[in-house]
Amino acid sequence: MPPYRQQIAANVARVRERIARAALAAGRAPEAIGLVAVSKYVGSPEAEALLAAGCPVLGESRPQQLFEKSSCPALAGASWHLIGHLQRNKIRRTLPLVSLIHSVDSPRLLQSIDRVAGELSLSARVLLEVNCSGDAEKGGFSQQQLLDLLPRLPEFPHVEVRGLMTMAARRGGNRVAARNFAALRGLRDRAKSECPPGVSLHELSMGMSADFEVAIREGATLVRIGSLLFDGVPGA
Numbered sequence: 543m544p545p546y547r548q549q550i551a552a553n554v555a556r557v558r559e560r561i562a563r564a565a566l567a568a569g570r571a572p573e574a575i576g577l578v579a580v581s582k583y584v585g586s587p588e589a590e591a592l593l594a595a596g597c598p599v600l601g602e603s604r605p606q607q608l609f610e611k612s613s614c615p616a617l618a619g620a621s622w623h624l625i626g627h628l629q630r631n632k633i634r635r636t637l638p639l640v641s642l643i644h645s646v647d648s649p650r651l652l653q654s655i656d657r658v659a660g661e662l663s664l665s666a667r668v669l670l671e672v673n674c675s676g677d678a679e680k681g682g683f684s685q686q687q688l689l690d691l692l693p694r695l696p697e698f699p700h701v702e703v704r705g706l707m708t709m710a711a712r713r714g715g716n717r718v719a720a721r722n723f724a725a726l727r728g729l730r731d732r733a734k735s736e737c738p739p740g741v742s743l744h745e746l747s748m749g750m751s752a753d754f755e756v757a758i759r760e761g762a763t764l765v766r767i768g769s770l771l772f773d774g775v776p777g778a
C-alpha cells in the first residue's frame with residue numbers, strides 16, 4: 543500500500559474527529575455536518591484514497607478537473623460536487639456528473655443551468671453563492687441580490703435550490719470569518735419568509751481547512767475541506 547493512503551486515512555480520521563467535536567460543542571449532531579473532501583490538489587490515486595477512507599463526496603473547483611477525475615473508473619463510487627465557478631459553456635457536460643453545484647453566482651448562470659437541465663431532462667441541485675465578506679475578488683450574490691432573486695425561483699423549474707454557500711474574507715482570521723458565516727445564516731433565516739413554497743434553503747456550505755470549526759459553530763451543514771486532508775502527502 544503506498545504510504546500516502548495511510549496518511550490520507552489518518553488525516554480524514556482527524557478531520558472527522560474535529561468536525562464531531564465542533565458539532566458537539568455547538569450542541570449539534572455530528573451527522574448534521576457533511577464533509578465535502580476537496581480533491582483539487584491531487585490526482586486520481588490520492589482522490590481514490592479519500593474514497594477508501596470513507597469520503598464519498600468529493601469536491602472540485604474546476605469543471606475540467608471534474609471531467610477528468612469523474613471519468614476515472616477507480617472513482618466511479620464518488621459523488622461529485624462542483625465548488626468553483628461554472629462557465630456557461632461547461633454546463634451541459636457538468637450537470638450529469640454532479641450531485642450538487644455550490645457556486646451558482648448569477649441569475650444568468652441560474653437561467654442557463656435551468657435551460658440545459660430541462661433539455662437533459664434532469665433536475666439540477668444547486669446552492670446560491672453569496673458574497674458575505676465584501677472581498678471584491680470573490681464572486682457571488684450580494685445579500686440584497688439574493689433576497690431579490692428568491693421570489694423568482696419558480697421561473698427555474700429544472701433547478702432545485704438547496705441552500706446557500708459562502709467563503710470567508712481572506713483577511714481577518716476567525717473573528718471575521720465568524721461574522722461572515724453568521725451573516726450567511728442570518729440571511730438564510732431572513733430569506734425563509736421570501737422563499738416560494740417547496741424551497742427550503744436547508745444547506746449552508748461554509749468553512750474550509752482554516753475555519754471549518756467556526757463555520758460549524760455558526761450553523762454550517764456542509765464543510766469543504768482540502769488542504770488538511772493532504773497534510774504530509776508528497777506532491778499535494
Ligand SMILES: *Cc1c(COP(=O)(O)O)cnc(C)c1O
Nearest residue numbers: 580603625750751766767768769
Ligand atoms: C479549494 C477550496 C476549498 C478547500 O480549501 P482548503 O483551505 O484547502 O480546505 C473550499 N472551497 C472552495 C470554494 C475551494 O475552492
